[in-house]
Amino acid sequence: xxxxxxxxxxxxxxxxxxxxxxxxxxxxxxxxxxxxxxxxxxxxxxxxxxxxxxxxxxxxxxxxxxxxxxxxxxxxxxxxxxxxxxxxxxxxxxxxxxxxxxxxxxxxxxxxxx
Amino acid sequence: xxxxxxxxxxxxxxxxxxxxxxxxxxxxxxxxxxxxxxxxxxxxxxxxxxxxxxxxxxxxxxxxxxxxxxxxxxxxxxxxxxxxxxxxxxxxxxxxxxxxxxxxxxxxxxxxxx
Numbered sequence: 001x002x003x004x005x006x007x008x009x010x011x012x013x014x015x016x017x018x019x020x021x022x023x024x025x026x027x028x029x030x031x032x033x034x035x036x037x038x039x040x041x042x043x044x045x046x047x048x049x050x051x052x053x054x055x056x057x058x059x060x061x062x063x064x065x066x067x068x069x070x071x072x073x074x075x076x077x078x079x080x081x082x083x084x085x086x087x088x089x090x091x092x093x094x095x096x097x098x099x100x101x102x103x104x105x106x107x108x109x110x111x112x113x114x
Numbered sequence: 115x116x117x118x119x120x121x122x123x124x125x126x127x128x129x130x131x132x133x134x135x136x137x138x139x140x141x142x143x144x145x146x147x148x149x150x151x152x153x154x155x156x157x158x159x160x161x162x163x164x165x166x167x168x169x170x171x172x173x174x175x176x177x178x179x180x181x182x183x184x185x186x187x188x189x190x191x192x193x194x195x196x197x198x199x200x201x202x203x204x205x206x207x208x209x210x211x212x213x214x215x216x217x218x219x220x221x222x223x224x225x226x227x228x
Contacts, residue, residue: 043216044218045215094216105150107156
């Protein structure tokens with residue numbers, strides 16, 4: 001299994017600012033993903049974080065708004081840029097171990113934009 | 115592309131009663147199926163998964179699920195629930211090949227009443 005931690009656990013930010021969320025895994029994972037969970041809703045995949053190259057974004061999500069880095073196999077960051085109240089959500093990262101079909105999730109970062 | 119439909123948004127059940135949470139999926143390719151649980155203010159925890167083989171899979175906390183290919187369903191069951199099972203439950207599907215990104219259903223809120 002893998003244990004995933006995220007920082008910060010929550011934050012309240014002002015409109016127009018940016019927040020960077022960190023995700024740390026205790027094992028080397030082949031795949032890392034970032035999800036958004038809007039209030040009372042399900043999870044939507046934002047992007048796949050690729051080690052050493054640009055992330056792969058899902059439809060409706062763009063790099064300028066959600067830049068992602070993954071410098072090594074155990075760490076990734078997601079930045080929410082130029083925030084608006086519509087960005088208020090829980091952001092979760094996940095990782096999948098090599099030769100495993102299970103994704104492990106971090107506890108999430110609860111973001112409120114005022 | 116895959117999609118997941120969880121047929122019940124909320125399921126209230128009395129303690130020690132049985133419960134079934136329904137999940138149907140749609141996909142043109144072979145899939146893997148998962149159930150995750152999200153307790154209040156926490157991340158997602160994997161309950162069980164179906165990859166291949168026996169269509170009845172057992173998971174943690176006394177839950178089990180049955181894969182029915184002809185009905186494209188993967189319903190979650192527990193014979194006797196406890197107050198501590200109160201949580202949000204998500205069904206998810208991924209392709210068995212390729213990036214294996216998870217697609218989630220809308221979630222079912224299970225409420226256990228004493």
